[in-house]
Amino acid sequence: MERNETFDKFFELKCKQLLCRLWLMAFAKPGYVNDEFGLCMKHMEVQAKQEAINDELIKLLTEHKSDFENTEMKDLEAYGKEYKVSMEKQKEFAKELLGQEWTIEELMEKVEKRY
Numbered sequence: 001m002e003r004n005e006t007f008d009k010f011f012e013l014k015c016k017q018l019l020c021r022l023w024l025m026a027f028a029k030p031g032y033v034n035d036e037f038g039l040c041m042k043h044m045e046v047q048a049k050q051e052a053i054n055d056e057l058i059k060l061l062t063e064h065k066s067d068f069e070n071t072e073m074k075d076l077e078a079y080g081k082e083y084k085v086s087m088e089k090q091k092e093f094a095k096e097l098l099g100q101e102w103t104i105e106e107l108m109e110k111v112e113k114r115y
Contacts, residue, residue, distance in 0.1 A: 004067070004079070006060070006064045006067050007067075007071075007076070007079050007080075007083065008083060009060055010057070010060060010061075011079075011080055011083050011085060012085060012089075012093075013053055013056055013057045013060065014057070015085040015089075015090060015093060015104070016053050016093050016097060017050060017053045017054065017057065018104055019090065019093055019094050019097055019098065019102065019104065019107065020046050020047075020049055020050035020053065020097060020098070021050065022104065022107035022108060022110075022111055023046055023094075023097075023098050023102070023107060024043065024046055024047065024050070025107075025111045025114070026107055026110035026111045026114055027039065027042075027043070027110070028043045028046075029043075042099075046097070046098060049097050087103050090102070090103045090104055091103060094107075
């Protein structure tokens with residue numbers, strides 16, 4: 001399948017969304033004590049960024065509805081398997097969103113250790 005900027009953007013947003021979600025699963029708490037004020041603020045910041053990414057994703061899907069409607073799910077899945085967000089790109093996204101370089105795999109390990 002040839003490159004498609006809309007699909008590239010879609011998978012990049014999904015990567016960003018997953019990075020935020022995994023960070024929240026790995027580090028967020030149901031409640032914070034006074035000495036965890038920084039972590040509490042970080043939690044709210046990441047949550048806000050995740051919501052902004054969700055909004056951006058909805059906007060992309062709405063604006064490019066025909067691209068997604070005219071593409072069979074199997075073709076989109078094949079494109080997704082071919083188009084992988086590189087480790088370097090994941091780290092770049094994480095640095096931008098979370099303030100620290102993470103990969104999806106590293107965050108998944110943190111989540112697994114927590115649960």
